[in-house]
Amino acid sequence: MGDDVHPKERGQRSEAAIVFELVRRGLTVLEPFGDNERYDLAVEAAGEFYRIQVKTGRLENGCVRFETRSSGTLTRKIEKEGYDGEIDVFAVYSPELEDGFVVPIAAAPTTTMGLRVEEPEKPSPNTNWATDYRIDDWVESIRDERE
Structure with a gap:
């Protein structure tokens, strides 16, 4: 997906990809x-x-990065607002990887988050590995909650 794609269209493509993955499961x-x-x-x-x-999500330096808040314009001023209490999970689609991930709101910081897909130059105990947020694992967990 090129940089010349309108943000609304980029979002629609990501939504379509996530819907496909969820319905497929x-x-x-x-x-x-x-x-x-x-x-x-x-x-x-x-x-x-x-x-x-x-x-x-945008692939940057071995991480899929995404905003964990919304941006809106209100009287010429950009307002950023979190989602606490209003959603249960973020579904993140990476066009570069053609893959999606599901992050519970409780696991997400309040501004941005990165899901590491490559080894970092310097190891850190605070790394969020993309493999820990696979769609399949989340789908399995919500199916198992009631069984």
Whole structure:
């Protein structure tokens, strides 16, 4: 996906990719009517609903980076707002990797997050490995919660 893609289109592509991945795994995916909800999608599994905010991740220095807050313009001033209490997970799609990840809101910092896909130059105990946030693992966990 090139830099010349409009941000709205980039977001739509990421949403479509995430919907495909969730439906492919047998989940029921719901979309809120209109554009006023803080979440983009909801899924139902084992009688429970999960609110999902889709983000486009950008591959930078071996990490898939994404914003964990929204940006909006309010009277010529950019407002950044978190999602605490309004979503359950972030679903992050990386166009460069053609892969997606699911990060619970409780595991995400309040501004940005990186999911490491390559070994860092300097090891750190605070590394968030992308493999810890695989879509398959999240889908399995929400199916197992009620069984």
